[in-house]
Amino acid sequence: MEEDGDVVVTPGEVLGKSSDLKAGAGAYVSPQDHAVYASLTGFRRILSPPPDAPDQRPTVEVTGHKAHGPVPEPGSxxxxxxxxxxxxxxxxxxxxxxxxxxxxxxxxxxxxxxxxxxxxxxxxxxxxxxxxxxxxxxxxxxxxxxxxxxxxxxxxxxxxxxxxxxxxxxxxx
Amino acid sequence: MEFVNPEGLRLDGRRPTELRQIRAELGAVAKADGSAVFEMGNTKVIAAVYGPREVRFEYSMANFSTGDRMRRPKGDRRSTEISLVLRQTMEACIMTHLMPRSQIDIFVQVLQADGGTRSACINAASLALADAGIPMRDLVTSCSAGYLNSTPLLDLNYVEDSAGGADVTVGIFPKLDKVTLLQMDAKLPLDIFENVMQLATEGCKAIATELREVSNLMKEINIVGEHKAIGISARGIKSYARWFRLQLCPDCCYTQFLSP
The missing domain is CATH 2.40.50.140 (Nucleic acid-binding proteins)
Incomplete structure (x- = not known):
């Protein structure tokens, strides 16, 4: 299940606490105050964890409007x-x-x-x-x-x- | 010279703690990955961001180039210094560890200078980076403040800037409440300095709300463009967008540029 939010966030906006949320793409956890911040401008989405995952925190991610193209890396x-x-x-x-x-x-x-x-x-x-x-x-x-x-x-x-x-x-x- | 008249108004009619009019616009440079025009009163700056792109060569270009259209032999001291300041400020906010071995070029050009150019450069670069979708810790904003006629003044214009008083330029991460840039080119007593810096910080925060709004608005336009790209008109999307970028299909890399 995923929540497709209409909420637009900009870099630096607080998305939640790291005890409640995991930072996905476009988000990061600040080591100082353990809050989850957005790092991109885009829509906020909250993804539920798979039921069998050991970590049951939902993941928050921000999808920007300019997705970067894929970059080849060893193994791809x-x-x-x-x-x-x-x-x-x-x-x-x-x-x-x-x-x-x-x-x-x-x-x-x-x-x-x-x-x-x-x-x-x-x-x-x-x-x-x-x-x-x-x-x-x-x-x-x-x-x-x-x-x-x-x-x-x-x-x-x-x-x-x-x-x-x-x-x-x-x-x- | 009197910079604040008895009614408490400045030369251009502003109150001491009033910002100049701000105008910003994203996507002004069609070829760049991200770009912005930022205006504070008569100061106007355009910024373009290219990257992150692969570093292909051993030698590297300067990450920033500032200055006007005159060809200068090899970067005069002023623009070298501003480049350095801009570079350090932006490096602090970009999450560079996510893009190892890549290069981000930010080109900033001052189109009109009326005081506070380095603040305007930082704000423009910050918007352009947000437009380019480069991960950042926060949207850095910058503002200057000075001290003339025993009054702290926010956002100095050229006349006030060249009056010889102190000029404090502050750059902050508005949401994280952190200072990334602090410059002062005169001396001030400590208690007054704190007042002036406080004022500049407030200015930064006011600018930040403005920048976020511009950033949000453009985001909506882009999403509309992505879903139903053909036949969209820019009318009714306020005056922020002069050019905006439509992305038809993320996989086929086809982009189209429309003007309203």
Whole structure:
């Protein structure tokens, strides 16, 4: 159950006490007075906790009018368009994170050793990718310098379900 | 020179504790993620916010640029100082830990200067940040107060500002009741300073209620726009909106700009 309020709040407005409410998106708890404040301009919504949750406080969140686009992060599945194919890597523009399209440009790199699980050194990037290919990929690492986002992509046809969890395991190490 | 006449009125006809007329407007810069125009009397400031966006390069641009249209060789001292003040004030209110490794650019331009420009800059930047949907602890507001003719005066204009008396600029988090900025460019006895600062704080709070109203109003307009975007007219939505942004579909990133 959720309460869809018509109450518009602005940053800094008190939404309640942290003993009664949990702060969701667009809200925060002040460490000084343990009150929940809004951090965005938007509608206040109060979400009831799931009945089996250990914490039975309802969550308050503020939904702003300008939702930011999704940002890829390690572990997210992205859809990307290959822009350039080189001998050892291909670069790609990320278009969607999960099912949501990105607002701004994020670029990624698919390395030769990340294309498939076996015989990773025998992958021929030019046989695997063409510029313009749409690939589904798992983001393995974020790189914040000249290359925006570093992603690890698999050709759509070659993506197997066993492969994805393994990559995540690798990433944990 | 007499800044408060025997009837207790100032040069521009205000009472000592009276603010100038405030006008604010959101979404004035179509390309920016958030923007605002803020006017206090004849002081007029426009602010535009871009971001949070990914930091793509090693070198970074100055987070703030202020000043007028004259090309200055390399930021004069005054605008460098104001930039720094603005930057520190805004950094204190933006919840930067939610946006690691991102950059937020705030551009503030003074269109008309009639005293209290740095207060107006802070108010405009605060509104623009709220418009951009950047998480903030509170809506920072700022106001100045001075002391002339043994009277504390709120919201000095240019003539009063250049009279040589003390000028106290205060920036606060109005709801959290915290001071983020306090500047004074003269000397004052402690008890008088406290009065003047108290007055400036009251001014900040008055401005805060005004800013919240503008912010709320724009929010409603935007929600209307989001649900039934096509064919909406801005008429009847007061005079705050000159341009406003319509978002047709959050996923297709298509935005349209209408003018009333």
């Amino acid at each position: 599945i992205v859809t990307a368009r290959v822009t350039r194919v080189m001998a050892r890597m291909a670069s790609a523009d990320i278009m969607c994170v999960g099912t949501k399209s990105v607002r701004e440009k994020f670029s990624g790199i698919i390395r030769q050793q990340d294309v498939r699980a076996t015989e990773i050194d025998k992958v021929d990037m030019h046989l695997s990718f063409h510029a313009g290919d749409i690939v589904r990929a798992l983001v393995v690492q974020q790189w914040f310098q000249l290359v925006g986002q570093r992603c690890n992509a698999h050709r759509q046809g070659k993506l197997s379900k066993e492969r994805l969890p393994r990559l995540e395991d690798d990433e944990m190490k």
